[in-house]
Amino acid sequence: xxxxxxxxxxxxxxxxxxxxxxxxxxxxxxxxxxxxxxxxxxxxxxxxxxxxxxxxxxxxxxxxxxxxxxxxxxxxxxxxxxxxxxxxxxxxxxxxxxxxxxxxxxxxxxxxxxxxxxxxxxxxxxxxxxxxxxxxxxxxxxxxxxxxxxxxxxxxxxxxxxxxxxxxxxxxxxxxxxxxxxxxxxxxxxxxxxxxxxxxxxxxxxxxxxx
Amino acid sequence: xxxxxxxxxxxxxxxxxxxxxxxxxxxxxxxxxxxxxxxxxxxxxxxxxxxxxxxxxxxxxxxxxxxxxxxxxxxxxxxxxxxxxxxxxxxxxxxxxxxxxxxxxxxxxxxxxxxxxxxxxxxxxxxxxxxxxxxxxxxxxxxxxxxxxxxxxxxxxxxxxxxxxxxxxxxxxxxxxxxxxxxxxxxxxxxxxxxxxxxxxxxxxxxxxxx
Amino acid sequence: xxxxxxxxxxxxxxxxxxxxxxxxxxxxxxxxxxxxxxxxxxxxxxxxxxxxxxxxxxxxxxxxxxxxxxxxxxxxxxxxxxxxxxxxxxxxxxxxxxxxxxxxxxxxxxxxxxxxxxxxxxxxxxxxxxxxxxxxxxxxxxxxxxxxxxxxxxxxxxxxxxxxxxxxxxxxxxxxxxxxxxxxxxxxxxxxxxxxxxxxxxxxxxxxxxx
Amino acid sequence: xxxxxxxxxxxxxxxxxxxxxxxxxxxxxxxxxxxxxxxxxxxxxxxxxxxxxxxxxxxxxxxxxxxxxxxxxxxxxxxxxxxxxxxxxxxxxxxxxxxxxxxxxxxxxxxxxxxxxxxxxxxxxxxxxxxxxxxxxxxxxxxxxxxxxxxxxxxxxxxxxxxxxxxxxxxxxxxxxxxxxxxxxxxxxxxxxxxxxxxxxxxxxxxxxxx
DNA sequence: TATGAATGAGACTTCATTCAT
DNA sequence: AATGAATGAAGTCTCATTCAT
Numbered sequence: 001x002x003x004x005x006x007x008x009x010x011x012x013x014x015x016x017x018x019x020x021x022x023x024x025x026x027x028x029x030x031x032x033x034x035x036x037x038x039x040x041x042x043x044x045x046x047x048x049x050x051x052x053x054x055x056x057x058x059x060x061x062x063x064x065x066x067x068x069x070x071x072x073x074x075x076x077x078x079x080x081x082x083x084x085x086x087x088x089x090x091x092x093x094x095x096x097x098x099x100x101x102x103x104x105x106x107x108x109x110x111x112x113x114x115x116x117x118x119x120x121x122x123x124x125x126x127x128x129x130x131x132x133x134x135x136x137x138x139x140x141x142x143x144x145x146x147x148x149x150x151x152x153x154x155x156x157x158x159x160x161x162x163x164x165x166x167x168x169x170x171x172x173x174x175x176x177x178x179x180x181x182x183x184x185x186x187x188x189x190x191x192x193x194x195x196x197x198x199x200x201x202x203x204x205x206x207x208x209x210x211x
Numbered sequence: 212x213x214x215x216x217x218x219x220x221x222x223x224x225x226x227x228x229x230x231x232x233x234x235x236x237x238x239x240x241x242x243x244x245x246x247x248x249x250x251x252x253x254x255x256x257x258x259x260x261x262x263x264x265x266x267x268x269x270x271x272x273x274x275x276x277x278x279x280x281x282x283x284x285x286x287x288x289x290x291x292x293x294x295x296x297x298x299x300x301x302x303x304x305x306x307x308x309x310x311x312x313x314x315x316x317x318x319x320x321x322x323x324x325x326x327x328x329x330x331x332x333x334x335x336x337x338x339x340x341x342x343x344x345x346x347x348x349x350x351x352x353x354x355x356x357x358x359x360x361x362x363x364x365x366x367x368x369x370x371x372x373x374x375x376x377x378x379x380x381x382x383x384x385x386x387x388x389x390x391x392x393x394x395x396x397x398x399x400x401x402x403x404x405x406x407x408x409x410x411x412x413x414x415x416x417x418x419x420x421x422x
Numbered sequence: 423x424x425x426x427x428x429x430x431x432x433x434x435x436x437x438x439x440x441x442x443x444x445x446x447x448x449x450x451x452x453x454x455x456x457x458x459x460x461x462x463x464x465x466x467x468x469x470x471x472x473x474x475x476x477x478x479x480x481x482x483x484x485x486x487x488x489x490x491x492x493x494x495x496x497x498x499x500x501x502x503x504x505x506x507x508x509x510x511x512x513x514x515x516x517x518x519x520x521x522x523x524x525x526x527x528x529x530x531x532x533x534x535x536x537x538x539x540x541x542x543x544x545x546x547x548x549x550x551x552x553x554x555x556x557x558x559x560x561x562x563x564x565x566x567x568x569x570x571x572x573x574x575x576x577x578x579x580x581x582x583x584x585x586x587x588x589x590x591x592x593x594x595x596x597x598x599x600x601x602x603x604x605x606x607x608x609x610x611x612x613x614x615x616x617x618x619x620x621x622x623x624x625x626x627x628x629x630x631x632x633x
Numbered sequence: 634x635x636x637x638x639x640x641x642x643x644x645x646x647x648x649x650x651x652x653x654x655x656x657x658x659x660x661x662x663x664x665x666x667x668x669x670x671x672x673x674x675x676x677x678x679x680x681x682x683x684x685x686x687x688x689x690x691x692x693x694x695x696x697x698x699x700x701x702x703x704x705x706x707x708x709x710x711x712x713x714x715x716x717x718x719x720x721x722x723x724x725x726x727x728x729x730x731x732x733x734x735x736x737x738x739x740x741x742x743x744x745x746x747x748x749x750x751x752x753x754x755x756x757x758x759x760x761x762x763x764x765x766x767x768x769x770x771x772x773x774x775x776x777x778x779x780x781x782x783x784x785x786x787x788x789x790x791x792x793x794x795x796x797x798x799x800x801x802x803x804x805x806x807x808x809x810x811x812x813x814x815x816x817x818x819x820x821x822x823x824x825x826x827x828x829x830x831x832x833x834x835x836x837x838x839x840x841x842x843x844x
Numbered sequence: 845t846a847t848g849a850a851t852g853a854g855a856c857t858t859c860a861t862t863c864a865t
Numbered sequence: 866a867a868t869g870a871a872t873g874a875a876g877t878c879t880c881a882t883t884c885a886t
Contacts, residue, residue: 037248038334051872118392119330123249125394132393163386170381175374181329182343183336199374207414252881262847459670460756463860473868540814541752545671547816554815585808592803597796603751604765605758625840684851
């Protein structure tokens with residue numbers, strides 16, 4: 001009625017409604033800590049500080065809420081910028097990339113998306129497949145592209161760059177990822193991660209560097 | 212009912228009672244296919260062809276049954292003999308080991324113990340920890356011991372053999388394990404596994420072989 | 423917020439406010455299609471193109487809204503004019519009345535008030551009772567009055583005119599109403615209704631016509 | 634183990650298990666009193682004196698339980714024997730039939746299956762259709778067959794026996810069924826039912842009796 | 845020992861209703 | 866007056882576990 005009414009248009013239901021984010025935040029924590037099955041909508045409501053009913057105002061069901069979190073996760077991962085500047089030293093580039101990747105997969109603070117998704121990949125194959133494609137495979141492809149460029153430039157001698165990219169990423173996880181994901185060790189220290197990535201880079205270049 | 216019953220004092224409940232094994236077999240299949248939460252005691256009873264009540268005669272609860280399966284899995288893994296004959300070529304030994312390891316973690320037929328355990332590592336850290344220690348870490352240690360012997364023999368030049376062992380095992384999984392565990396690809400073919408293990412071995416030796 | 427608001431003191435809440443009618447129209451459709459329990463206030467709000475909150479501005483609760491619809495229905499039925507002109511042939515009058523009645527109870531298009539009210543007569547006896555009295559019993563009484571007049575005029579020979587009125591109305595539903603209300607057949611065709619009403623009239627007059 | 638064990642084989646889950654009957658009895662009462670939607674599984678469990686879980690041991694879901702009751706109802710109706718002895722007077726036969734039918738549809742004690750099924754015919758058309766076919770239509774057919782025999786015997790002169798059967802049954806309900814189903818009147822007295830059936834029979838024969 | 849009927853706690857979800865704007 | 870976000874009670878259904886036989 002009056003011009004200055006509705007100063008806070010509160011367009012709820014929008015992708016970035018504050019309530020929606022509040023729910024997403026609470027839900028992520030619970031899902032990551034307890035797993036998909038272990039997390040109850042009641043617990044999520046409590047964590048998000050909303051009523052159980054409100055959950056269903058924003059998300060059709062538990063599954064949709066879970067997928068929304070993965071969606072968000074995928075977006076975040078997509079925004080991680082790797083510096084693939086071709087003028088830089090390959091060793092430096094790889095080390096940086098490896099460290100960034102390790103941070104993604106060994107995120108400290110317990111709950112790990114990668115583990116949670118693995119957990120339900122059996123019963124919800126689509127979810128697993130989609131997550132792999134949008135997050136993990138994407139990283140491999142980005143590194144692979146970089147490697148191809150270096151091969152073209154004559155710096156590296158690689159036959160199968162997709163495999164090589166995957167090899168490098170696996171190397172970076174050596175001795176760190178498995179203990180972490182099985183809760184047999186806490187998230188690795190910064191120093192240890194650096195050491196492992198250094199070793200991985202050394203090994204990778206020993207195999208693929210042109211002489 | 213009657214005092215002289217139990218004429219055949221079969222000490223059931225023994226570790227290797229036939230009924231017990233029967234239950235374990237049915238339960239493994241169900242747990243591995245559906246995950247810990249997805250598997251219901253009813254389904255397990257059906258798969259094992261016993262009554263639900265019988266399950267509780269042999270195992271205190273669902274959790275104990277699950278752990279018994281992991282226990283068994285650990286024993287089986289422990290019995291896999293790797294040919295670490297020091298007189299053989301290191302390359303051959305590594306390839307053989309890599310392939311055997313790959314078969315363990317990418318077991319075809321869907322259900323994977325490694326995935327199932329990861330799934331509940333969140334809510335049952337002890338289970339995850341124990342499984343890691345008894346199965347995965349153990350393999351690493353066995354390979355590590357072998358590597359140490361080759362270092363001592365002067366064939367290899369490795370600083371941190373534990374890390375190196377882990378690196379080799381991770382390399383073997385490159386491009387295969389993640390798609391498999393996320394259901395983004397079926398279990399890899401024998402040929403592809405051989406190729407990847409060959410590449411892993413080449414890389415490993417390029418980095419650690421003494422000149 | 424401001425004291426001089428309400429410049430247009432539209433006395434809403436009146437029986438015939440346009441918003442009120444809009445709600446009633448939407449609600450009728452939903453109630454008749456889905457039944458009292460099957461209709462949700464959300465669905466009604468959508469059908470009426472108003473917000474859920476507005477529903478409660480005009481009606482205290484779901485039950486009141488439902489009763490308002492029945493009230494309206496009763497009014498409409500009351501407005502149906504039957505041509506009870508005493509100078510017309512009784513046969514013609516009965517046929518016309520029977521056909522009109524049949525249209526009321528076998529209204530095509532699924533949703534039937536009569537069925538919907540029957541449905542909740544169990545839990546809300548008052549609603550059922552009131553509907554019966556205001557709609558069905560009223561029709562019987564009107565026909566009964568007509569019959570009494572014909573009896574007085576010597577055209578018909580009826581002992582219990584109330585019963586006879588009811589008999590005629592039941593006869594008109596023969597083979598049509600039950601299949602319709604149980605969804606075992608679609609709304610009957612105009613032709614079939616005419617046939618059945620003709621047969622009913624014949625039978626009625628065979629029994630009650632003075633010789 | 635011993636020969637005389639298992640004296641009470643308690644074949645539960647069978648069609649006529651005592652627990653099953655217990656549930657059915659409790660559920661019928663609740664369903665008929667409250668309607669399908671109004672009846673909650675908790676209430677049914679209480680009425681049947683079993684736990685909520687037990688309900689689901691015997692019936693897949695609420696709907697299956699409801700249909701089991703209708704099934705039972707249909708069987709009971711099917712077992713009502715009408716005396717269609719051709720040597721008896723038609724008038725007597727019709728009166729008896731009419732009274733029996735009236736008892737079926739105006740069963741005293743509140744809950745009426747016919748009303749309850751009507752109630753959900755909208756949302757579960759299959760249920761309505763099936764009930765109509767198995768219970769109501771069947772009665773019509775039985776009467777229709779009888780009428781055809783009398784027509785063949787020359788006692789009655791009827792064109793459309795299906796319609797005539799339906800007409801007679803509707804006549805029997807005149808002034809009784811509608812008030813009953815709408816809770817506008819209690820179940821009719823025996824005497825009133827006899828009067829109405831007598832009147833119906835008189836009317837029916839006036840129209841269809843051969844001269 | 846083995847059974848399977850029975851249980852009851854708790855999960856997901858819906859929906860009538862309220863309230864601040 | 867009108868909105869629609871938020872609520873919480875209640876409903877259906879599942880499942881690990883117990884217990885009498």
